[in-house]
Amino acid sequence: xxxxxxxxxxxxxxxxxxxxxxxxxxxxxxxxxxxxxxVYQTYADTQGLEAATGYTPAVGVKxxxxxxxxxxKAFYG
Numbered sequence: 001x002x003x004x005x006x007x008x009x010x011x012x013x014x015x016x017x018x019x020x021x022x023x024x025x026x027x028x029x030x031x032x033x034x035x036x037x038x039v040y041q042t043y044a045d046t047q048g049l050e051a052a053t054g055y056t057p058a059v060g061v062k063x064x065x066x067x068x069x070x071x072x073k074a075f076y077g
């Protein structure tokens with residue numbers, strides 16, 4: 001089992017902005033201090049995937065989120 005991401009950290013607000021753009025909506029944001037269990041930074045380590053398959057992820061967050069939203073809408077309506 002491999003973690004498939006783009007191998008680079010993405011700021012949460014960049015992810016939210018990508019979602020807003022793909023959905024054509026503005027998110028209602030309620031900024032709060034860090035909560036128990038929150039992490040400051042996380043990202044997919046794709047080294048195992050690349051070593052085993054030679055595949056290197058190349059899709060950025062904006063394009064990936066847009067494609068996911070397109071698929072989701074087509075699948076769930």
